[in-house]
Amino acid sequence: MTTPTPGAPTPPLVYQLTLERPTGIKDDSWQVIEAAQRRLALALETGDHPLSIGTAKEMVEAIAKIVMSTRGHATGALMDFDKCVIQAHRALERLPGPDLCDDQTLRQLVQSAKGIATQLGAIRNTYGTGHGRSEQPAITEEMLHLCLDGALLWSRWALRRLGVLTLSMPEPLIQDLEYATFRRGDLAKRLDAAALADLDPAVQRRIGLAVAQRAMRQTFVVRHDGVEVCAESRDLTAWPASYRSAVFEGLFIDPSGRLTVDDWSAEWASRVLAPLPEEQTIEVIEELQSKLAETSAPSLTQDPFAGDWGLEQGLKASVAYLPPAVHDQWQLLAREVAVAAKNA
DSSP states (O other): OOOOOTTOOOOOOOOOOOOOOOTTOOHHHHHHHHHHHHHHHHHHHTTOHHHHHHHHHHHHHHHHHHHHHHTTOOOOTTOOHHHHHHHHHHHHHTOOOTTOOOOHHHHHHHHHHHHHHHHHHHHHHHHSSSSOOSSOOOOOHHHHHHHHHHHHHHHHHHHHHHHHHGGGOHHHHHHHHHHOOOOTTHHHHHHHHHTGGGSOHHHHHHHHHHHHHHHTTTOHHHIIIIIIHHHTOOOTTTSOHHHHHHHHHHTTBOTTSOBOOOHHHHHHHHHHHTTSOHHHHHHHHHHHHHHHGGGTOOOGGGOTTOSOHHHHHHHHHGGGGSOGGGHHHHHHHHHHHHHHHHTO
């Protein structure tokens, strides 16, 4: 070990702070992490040890909350730091994947990294920024190094695992359905990875609505993989009721509430609903009718012959896929959609 020369300046603390952005993470979330990186780099550059420890803790906390959000769990602003990190770690540590190691020794190493990360809250409370103090406790180089080592090790591990987690999470899929390019088979794989049957019905609905609304923007591979394949199947496990009812609605109305139905969606909409029980099918149709009433369409009594005749006939022809008890409700829907489409 080299003995420093008395009176010589302390060499600057240099850290490689780069973190790899995982696939599927939202831009807003990644900007939060980047901001924490910049603050940490500045604190290290200026030798502000309390700020370095406080910012390292904030970076770990931000990543943990992003993991929880991606996992579909809400995290309040006052959620305990230790609990947040532990729950995020638990969501990541048992992920299946061909590139993930399940070695017991490795798990013990990762647990050790988590242990250091969870202690950052207590260390920050005593030594770091975030609390007003009458005196600043001394922070040794050893403490600073260990805090940064632990924070960066856990953060890098968590972000790499988050990239695997996002392959099966709804939020990245929903984002990609809005912006990304899909090739034939891509959506089928993503829906399979998401395991629709195991998701909460509210999440199934979010995905179904996103699929249908993207399909209505002339994305033919999404039309096939997410709508037509569903419509051709009567399986309510692979294609749950909540997903189907949302697809049905999305075939008629876009995110801003405007009518977008066309000849293609008129052909497939009834087939998406066909496997549902009669009572549920009627309920879904009535919900759509309520939404159509909010598009400022004129009253049907004003002109019984008004409307898009071709679209109305296409919808009426598709009633053959539905049980007889639903036919009257479907015929009325066809009339209402035709009028709304003509005046959209």
